[in-house]
Amino acid sequence: MDTPSRPAGGSRTASRTAARGGGLGVLAIATVVTMTAALGLVFFWVPLEAEQGFLQKIFYVHVPLAIVALCGFVLGGLLAIQHLRTRDPRWDVRSYVVIHTSLIFAVGTLLTGAIWAKGSWGHWWVWSEPTLVSFLIIFLLYATYQPLRFAIEDPERQSRYASVFAITAGAFVPLNYVAVNEATAYVHPRVFSSTSNLPGSMALTLLVSLAAMALLFATLCMYELTAKRTRAQLRALRRRLADEGEGARSRPRSPAPALGYAPAAGAHVSAASARGPAQPPPLGAAGARRPPL
Amino acid sequence: MSELQQLAAGEPADASGAGAGMDTSADTGARAQTGFWSAVGALLRKELLVELRTLESVPGMSLFALSTFAVFHFALQRSSVEGDLAAGILWVTLLFAAILGVNRLFVADADQGGFDAFLLAPVDRSALFVAKALALLAYLAVLELIAVPAFALLLLGAPLGPALGGLAGTLALGDVGVAAIGTLIAAIAVRTRSRDLLGPLLALPLFVPIVIAGSRAVAPLLVQAHRGAGGGPPTRWLLTLGLYDLLFGLIAYAVFDFLLED
Numbered sequence: 148m149d150t151p152s153r154p155a156g157g158s159r160t161a162s163r164t165a166a167r168g169g170g171l172g173v174l175a176i177a178t179v180v181t182m183t184a185a186l187g188l189v190f191f192w193v194p195l196e197a198e199q200g201f202l203q204k205i206f207y208v209h210v211p212l213a214i215v216a217l218c219g220f221v222l223g224g225l226l227a228i229q230h231l232r233t234r235d236p237r238w239d240v241r242s243y244v245v246i247h248t249s250l251i252f253a254v255g256t257l258l259t260g261a262i263w264a265k266g267s268w269g270h271w272w273v274w275s276e277p278t279l280v281s282f283l284i285i286f287l288l289y290a291t292y293q294p295l296r297f298a299i300e301d302p303e304r305q306s307r308y309a310s311v312f313a314i315t316a317g318a319f320v321p322l323n324y325v326a327v328n329e330a331t332a333y334v335h336p337r338v339f340s341s342t343s344n345l346p347g348s349m350a351l352t353l354l355v356s357l358a359a360m361a362l363l364f365a366t367l368c369m370y371e372l373t374a375k376r377t378r379a380q381l382r383a384l385r386r387r388l389a390d391e392g393e394g395a396r397s398r399p400r401s402p403a404p405a406l407g408y409a410p411a412a413g414a415h416v417s418a419a420s421a422r423g424p425a426q427p428p429p430l431g432a433a434g435a436r437r438p439p440l
Numbered sequence: 441m442s443e444l445q446q447l448a449a450g451e452p453a454d455a456s457g458a459g460a461g462m463d464t465s466a467d468t469g470a471r472a473q474t475g476f477w478s479a480v481g482a483l484l485r486k487e488l489l490v491e492l493r494t495l496e497s498v499p500g501m502s503l504f505a506l507s508t509f510a511v512f513h514f515a516l517q518r519s520s521v522e523g524d525l526a527a528g529i530l531w532v533t534l535l536f537a538a539i540l541g542v543n544r545l546f547v548a549d550a551d552q553g554g555f556d557a558f559l560l561a562p563v564d565r566s567a568l569f570v571a572k573a574l575a576l577l578a579y580l581a582v583l584e585l586i587a588v589p590a591f592a593l594l595l596l597g598a599p600l601g602p603a604l605g606g607l608a609g610t611l612a613l614g615d616v617g618v619a620a621i622g623t624l625i626a627a628i629a630v631r632t633r634s635r636d637l638l639g640p641l642l643a644l645p646l647f648v649p650i651v652i653a654g655s656r657a658v659a660p661l662l663v664q665a666h667r668g669a670g671g672g673p674p675t676r677w678l679l680t681l682g683l684y685d686l687l688f689g690l691i692a693y694a695v696f697d698f699l700l701e702d
Binding site: 231284285287288291294295298299300301303304307308310311312314315316318319322323325326327329330 | 624628631633634638642644645646648649653656676680683684691695696698699701
């Protein structure tokens with residue numbers, strides 16, 4: 148009984164460090180400070196743009212959202228490469244969390260872009276705005292990421308297929324952007340073709356907003372990862388508690404194959420799965436292996 | 441098929457050979473190299489043979505393309521189209537027909553144990569990708585041989601003759617991309633619960649750059665005024681198609697192995 152309980156004890160100390168946050172608190176404070184600074188700059192410092200006036204301020208939300216979401220999708224692909232190389236399910240969870248947060252940011256980009264388009268051109272949707280159009284396509288592509296995951300039952304295969312998808316889609320993001328941009332570049336004059344022609348105060352505000360948005364992205368990802376880790380540990384502890392309450396009677400009857408699932412807490416897992424097949428697949432990397440939701 | 445069986449039967453012989461006397465690694469390397477292309481050849485032959493005997497994909501794809509042309513005729517209320525509209529109709533029809541083929545591509549392997557049999561054979565797994573992509577490319581070529589003349593006959597208001605060279609080149613470039621991504625998506629979708637739904641959902645956004653570049657390359661060819669003097673399709677869009685083919689061909693080739701592990 149001693150041998151299996153030792154790794155569980157180890158995971159308990161690990162859970163304590165995880166509960167302290169692992170830098171999450173610092174990151175959250177940095178995000179709040181930068182975000183406040185960015186909003187302060189946007190609303191109280193940076194001058195109104197001559198042509199569009201107050202409406203142009205959505206630019207400081209829309210553009211950082213778009214950049215962070217694009218980078219997040221590519222980052223998700225890179226993490227997926229790491230997953231396929233190392234076969235460590237933790238990389239898959241990271242890839243999942245990054246992609247799923249980027250998807251939310253992409254929705255934000257679409258919404259703010261639509262509002263901006265309505266304000267400046269009078270239409271909710273303009274096909275001549277390449278960023279919006281490529282975001283729509285990328286959004287449509289990544290919207291299939293979760294249906295794909297949940298359509299595959301075997302957790303190992305699910306993470307493998309999701310990584311293959313994430314790599315392909317991550318490479319698709321820049322190429323699609325180039326194609327759409329090239330297709331529309333000559334149709335409509337861009338409001339801001341690049342940041343180089345911005346006045347200094349606007350460029351600074353944009354940079355601060357970008358930093359704030361990136362920090363927000365990082366905080367959300369870290370938060371979700373920490374929550375997943377904590378939930379897995381909580382589940383492990385709960386199962387351990389249930390095992391101890393039930394006594395050693397069920398343990399000898401445990402079927403051997405279940406041991407393969409989670410070597411970290413072997414005996415408890417097998418005891419848990421011996422009680423009923425309806426039990427969710429156990430443990431160890433449970434948060435990592437199962438469709439993270 | 442027979443070659444695959446040979447390859448499969450070759451495994452124990454190799455093992456016993458290695459037990460009796462040490463193989464030199466250079467020898468095995470050379471054998472693996474020839475093994476790859478002979479495996480591709482065997483798989484491709486099997487694929488085309490199955491298609492010839494069952495006629496499961498290509499006739500369906502062609503018929504679908506023909507009925508789509510009829511649907512476009514009634515939906516647009518036009519008896520002839522040219523320019524942008526013609527290019528768009530042609531590409532949309534070909535892509536949707538291609539998706540039918542993509543959906544069928546791995547179904548037999550998944551349902552009847554073809555994957556397991558392939559994994560038993562001691563060959564590189566990428567051979568399956570290359571063979572399937574080549575088979576899909578062949579299906580697309582046959583589809584276009586039927587659909588493009590039918591399109592010219594039924595809907596196209598411009599003469600096809602002078603545009604033929606540029607059209608064939610653009611379609612060929614587009615087909616390579618469709619075959620590479622289509623094979624990858626087919627292999628992903630076939631092992632999921634809702635394969636018929638997920639395949640098109642995954643494939644269509646990925647095909648968008650092909651549609652953008654393809655229809656823009658073809659559009660100037662399909663106009664009344666075009667008499668072959670203006671030369672081929674715009675190079676910019678052919679380059680975009682080529683870049684797409686190269687990038688996604690390599691990516692699909694690289695990640696395909698990971699789909700075939702169980």
